[in-house]
Amino acid sequence: xxxxxxxxxxxxxxxxxxxxxxxxxxxxxxxxxxxxxxxxxxxxxxxxxxxxxxxxxxxxxxxxxxxxxxxxxxxxxxxxxxxxxxxxxxxxxxxxxxxxxxxxxxxxxxxxxxxxxxxxxxxxxxxxxxxxxxxxxxxxxxxxxxxxxxxxxxxxxxxxxxxxxxxxxxxxxxxxxxxxxxxxxxxxxxxxxxxxxxxxxxxxxxxxxxxxxxxxxxxxxxxxxxxxxxxxxxxxxxxxxxxxxxxxxxxxxxxxxxxxxxxxxxxxxxxxxxxxxxxxxxxxxxxxxxxxxxxxxxxxxxxxxxx
Ligand code: GLU
Numbered sequence: 001x002x003x004x005x006x007x008x009x010x011x012x013x014x015x016x017x018x019x020x021x022x023x024x025x026x027x028x029x030x031x032x033x034x035x036x037x038x039x040x041x042x043x044x045x046x047x048x049x050x051x052x053x054x055x056x057x058x059x060x061x062x063x064x065x066x067x068x069x070x071x072x073x074x075x076x077x078x079x080x081x082x083x084x085x086x087x088x089x090x091x092x093x094x095x096x097x098x099x100x101x102x103x104x105x106x107x108x109x110x111x112x113x114x115x116x117x118x119x120x121x122x123x124x125x126x127x128x129x130x131x132x133x134x135x136x137x138x139x140x141x142x143x144x145x146x147x148x149x150x151x152x153x154x155x156x157x158x159x160x161x162x163x164x165x166x167x168x169x170x171x172x173x174x175x176x177x178x179x180x181x182x183x184x185x186x187x188x189x190x191x192x193x194x195x196x197x198x199x200x201x202x203x204x205x206x207x208x209x210x211x212x213x214x215x216x217x218x219x220x221x222x223x224x225x226x227x228x229x230x231x232x233x234x235x236x237x238x239x240x241x242x243x244x245x246x247x248x249x250x251x252x253x254x255x256x257x258x259x260x261x262x263x264x265x266x267x268x269x270x271x272x273x274x275x276x277x278x279x280x281x282x283x284x285x286x287x288x289x290x291x292x293x294x295x296x297x298x299x300x301x302x303x304x305x306x307x
Pocket of ligand 1: 195262
């Protein structure tokens with residue numbers, strides 16, 4: 001892993017290189033508040049394990065973290081109950097869309113991985129054993145690591161809850177199999193509120209930094225995850241972090257990454273840095289079009305890749 005170019009220059013170059021890719025995707029249409037976000041925004045931030053930060057464009061504009069919160073929720077659950085998490089959810093790529101229902105019935109309510117919606121609902125159910133407000137727990141955990149006071153966007157949360165029919169179906173199916181143990185509606189509500197956490201690229205790059213620093217946060221000088229767990233979280237990001245386009249995403253970018261339908265993406269360069277990017281237009285898999293191009297250019301320009 002070598003970085004022979006300056007990150008400031010790389011970010012400036014990427015901001016130019018991504019311009020032709022605006023207009024190729026659409027904002028998340030199934031969540032009205034997200035559908036209405038101005039698509040012509042782009043921010044990118046890098047945070048190194050030494051604590052240096054680099055940013056370009058709208059890197060300090062808050063956006064809806066959505067599925068990126070699943071990474072932090074999983075980290076909390078694994079820290080709390082360890083491998084018991086894996087009795088409730090698998091570790092395999094799903095090969096199906098993030099809110100797919102039929103696979104779940106076929107596989108008796110055990111979600112393929114913690115990053116598809118079914119898996120994240122199982123993680124929320126686990127966190128409900130620890131706190132009545134898993135959404136606040138995840139928000140505060142991300143805020144602690146991101147050195148920021150994060151908020152839950154109530155309008156986004158309500159907007160998603162009003163249209164969360166598919167997630168309700170998933171939660172009820174899991175409840176029928178016993179892989180969700182709390183009231184399905186309470187699980188969906190906590191999950192949607194967690195997804196509505198807002199974050200900036202700079203805060204997100206900081207929050208993910210323990211994944212690049214063997215579990216240690218250089219910013220708050222605390223060990224957040226055991227080193228072995230950090231490697232495992234990165235493995236899950238690489239194999240399951242971008243849903244059913246995870247293979248082509250790894251081919252293009254080669255970094256453990258997590259996407260969200262708010263248009264955010266966060267990528268980990270182990271032992272080196274984290275990169276967060278945001279551009280609201282999504283491809284058909286729910287990943288930021290411009291964000292994926294930005295990370296592809298980043299790994300090409302810097303030779304930073306785990307592959
Ligand atoms: N809140 C979104 C949903 O459940 C998250 C999906 C995503 O960001 O990929 O549909």
